Amino acid sequence: MRGILLVARRDFAAYVNTIWGWLIIAVALFLDGVLFHALALTSTAQYSADVLSKFFFNSGGVALGVGVVVTMRLFAEERQTGTMVLLESSPLSDRQLVLGKYLSAMMFMTLLHALTAYMPAMIFVNGKVGIEQIAVGYLGILLMSSAGVAIGTWASSVSRNQILAAVLGGMLVLLFVLCHWLAKVSDAPFKELFANMAFYAKQFAPFEDGRVNTENVFYFLSVTFAFLTLATQALTARRWE
Amino acid sequence: MITVEGLTHYYGERRAVEGLSFTIAANEIVGFLGLNGAGKSTTLKVLAGLVIPTAGTVTVNGTDLVAANAEFRSQIGYLPEDPPLYREMTVSEFLLYVGQLKGRSAAEVQAELPKVLETCQLAHVQHRVIQELSHGYRKRVGIAQAIIHRPQLVILDEPISGLDPKQIVEMRQVVRALGKQCTVLISSHILAEISETCDRILVLNGGRIVAQGQESDLAAAAHTAGTRITLQVRADRALVEGALRSVSGVQKWDAVEEPGGLLKVHVAMDSDQRESLVAALVTAGVGVRRVVEDESELESIFLGLTQGASA
Numbered sequence: 001m002r003g004i005l006l007v008a009r010r011d012f013a014a015y016v017n018t019i020w021g022w023l024i025i026a027v028a029l030f031l032d033g034v035l036f037h038a039l040a041l042t043s044t045a046q047y048s049a050d051v052l053s054k055f056f057f058n059s060g061g062v063a064l065g066v067g068v069v070v071t072m073r074l075f076a077e078e079r080q081t082g083t084m085v086l087l088e089s090s091p092l093s094d095r096q097l098v099l100g101k102y103l104s105a106m107m108f109m110t111l112l113h114a115l116t117a118y119m120p121a122m123i124f125v126n127g128k129v130g131i132e133q134i135a136v137g138y139l140g141i142l143l144m145s146s147a148g149v150a151i152g153t154w155a156s157s158v159s160r161n162q163i164l165a166a167v168l169g170g171m172l173v174l175l176f177v178l179c180h181w182l183a184k185v186s187d188a189p190f191k192e193l194f195a196n197m198a199f200y201a202k203q204f205a206p207f208e209d210g211r212v213n214t215e216n217v218f219y220f221l222s223v224t225f226a227f228l229t230l231a232t233q234a235l236t237a238r239r240w241e
Numbered sequence: 242m243i244t245v246e247g248l249t250h251y252y253g254e255r256r257a258v259e260g261l262s263f264t265i266a267a268n269e270i271v272g273f274l275g276l277n278g279a280g281k282s283t284t285l286k287v288l289a290g291l292v293i294p295t296a297g298t299v300t301v302n303g304t305d306l307v308a309a310n311a312e313f314r315s316q317i318g319y320l321p322e323d324p325p326l327y328r329e330m331t332v333s334e335f336l337l338y339v340g341q342l343k344g345r346s347a348a349e350v351q352a353e354l355p356k357v358l359e360t361c362q363l364a365h366v367q368h369r370v371i372q373e374l375s376h377g378y379r380k381r382v383g384i385a386q387a388i389i390h391r392p393q394l395v396i397l398d399e400p401i402s403g404l405d406p407k408q409i410v411e412m413r414q415v416v417r418a419l420g421k422q423c424t425v426l427i428s429s430h431i432l433a434e435i436s437e438t439c440d441r442i443l444v445l446n447g448g449r450i451v452a453q454g455q456e457s458d459l460a461a462a463a464h465t466a467g468t469r470i471t472l473q474v475r476a477d478r479a480l481v482e483g484a485l486r487s488v489s490g491v492q493k494w495d496a497v498e499e500p501g502g503l504l505k506v507h508v509a510m511d512s513d514q515r516e517s518l519v520a521a522l523v524t525a526g527v528g529v530r531r532v533v534e535d536e537s538e539l540e541s542i543f544l545g546l547t548q549g550a551s552a
Contacts, residue, residue, distance in 0.1 A: 001340075003342070006338070006342060008325070010338055014329065017329065052411065081325075082323045082324075083325040084325075085289075085291065085325045086325045086339060086386070087342070089289050089291055089314055089317065089319050090314060090315075090342045090344070091311040091312065091314045091315040091344045092342065096504075120361060239293050240293050241292070
């Protein structure tokens with residue numbers, strides 16, 4: 001655990017001690033704010049719960065995009081700058097390296113989500129929402145972010161440069177987001193498979209409304225576990241090449 | 242003690258190294274020579290724990306590379322040709338991080354830090370951001386990260402490439418200081434540097450060790466027997482060549498004109514025929530100004546070994 005935290009702390013510091021990390025946060029907050037104003041705070045009367053749902057819907061999308069940008073550097077940048085050898089020649093296992101990197105990205109995502117909290121708080125000014133819905137919404141965003149970050153971590157682990165990692169990670173995340181469209185144009189058994197894989201339409205939607213379903217939690221954790229395992233295998237395979 | 246036995250590695254169908262066996266004693270500074278593609282980089286990567294070999298065993302003080310990979314890696318310090326540095330960190334922060342990454346506690350690394358900074362002559366820049374340092378200092382930080390966890394074996398790949406003459410001299414001091422603390426394996430294309438700093442040399446060619454030992458041992462192995470001399474004479478080229486042809490045992494020569502009507506003549510003989518040669522030259526009317534026996538240099542030894550092995 002000490003090794004995982006060591007890697008996570010350094011990588012997190014690399015995000016927040018450079019302009020790069022704060023630039024990502026600024027752009028993400030700007031997008032979140034614009035979308036919140038344009039799509040959630042409409043001129044027509046709405047229930048506060050609906051406004052909150054729309055906020056989580058928008059924020060979830062931004063989080064997935066940010067996840068791709070944040071994770072593209074995890075391993076690909078280390079390869080580009082030649083520092084990967086420090087990690088690979090250390091006594092840390094490949095799993096520890098992957099978990100450390102993943103944790104650093106999740107720490108960054110958590111910081112970003114914490115900074116969006118002023119938007120749900122604003123709903124209290126003219127409306128009334130339950131703290132539970134806010135908590136569940138953020139839980140959903142964190143779980144979906146976790147899955148997105150894991151996909152990005154894998155993409156970075158198999159890519160020689162950051163652009164390739166971003167493209168690969170972005171395409172996979174997009175695939176998971178657009179799965180419900182694929183479901184509409186597919187026949188059984190893929191129709192059901194794609195429908196169940198859909199990040200937004202199927203798995204994240206209940207969280208937006210303040211509902212926690214075990215199957216949704218399990219799904220996001222499964223995707224996270226699967227892609228982190230693949231990333232670990234990708235690192236190990238390089239030692240045996 | 243580092244022991245390598247039957248080390249073999251293939252990249253797909255391509256053989257990189259085969260049947261490599263050697264040992265390195267504690268506190269020995271060993272030079273690792275080989276032409277590009279000889280298998281040097283692969284061997285260094287295996288020794289650094291970055292690559293698992295196809296076959297063979299590598300142990301450091303009895304710790305096996307494959308059976309105890311994590312423990313093995315904690316005993317190795319590795320400096321690649323381009324030092325792996327997090328440039329946004331200060332020298333001290335970076336070394337503290339790497340020391341812990343290599344398995345030491347923060348307290349242990351803090352205790353070791355002053356000694357490492359002194360060995361690598363970095364104390365006065367320890368609070369500076371690595372990005373701001375010159376190439377020479379970055380190399381030193383690279384060495385410092387390789388020794389901060391007190392490894393048994395330190396592998397330095399081209400440690401002086403890109404350094405200016407002053408930095409090269411300072412780097413030699415650093416390497417010699419390292420040799421008192423741990424075993425050092427240096428890979429370099431600059432043969433004079435290997436000759437200057439290493440106790441022993443391993444020569445790799447075609448994925449195999451073709452010679453090992455001190456420079457004098459390698460000279461014998463390279464079959465550089467015979468005598469090579471350099472003459473400085475004042476005479477016509479044809480006169481000199483006529484005299485050289487008359488001496489049995491002279492295998493080949495070449496002559497270069499020098500200012501003042503002088504000739505510099507390199508002569509290779511199958512045995513030491515210097516007296517006969519000078520007598521023949523003087524008899525022919527050649528003015529002999531100087532006769533010097535060539536010392537066998539590492540470059541020629543290295544070429545002799547690698548060409549001989551590949552022939």
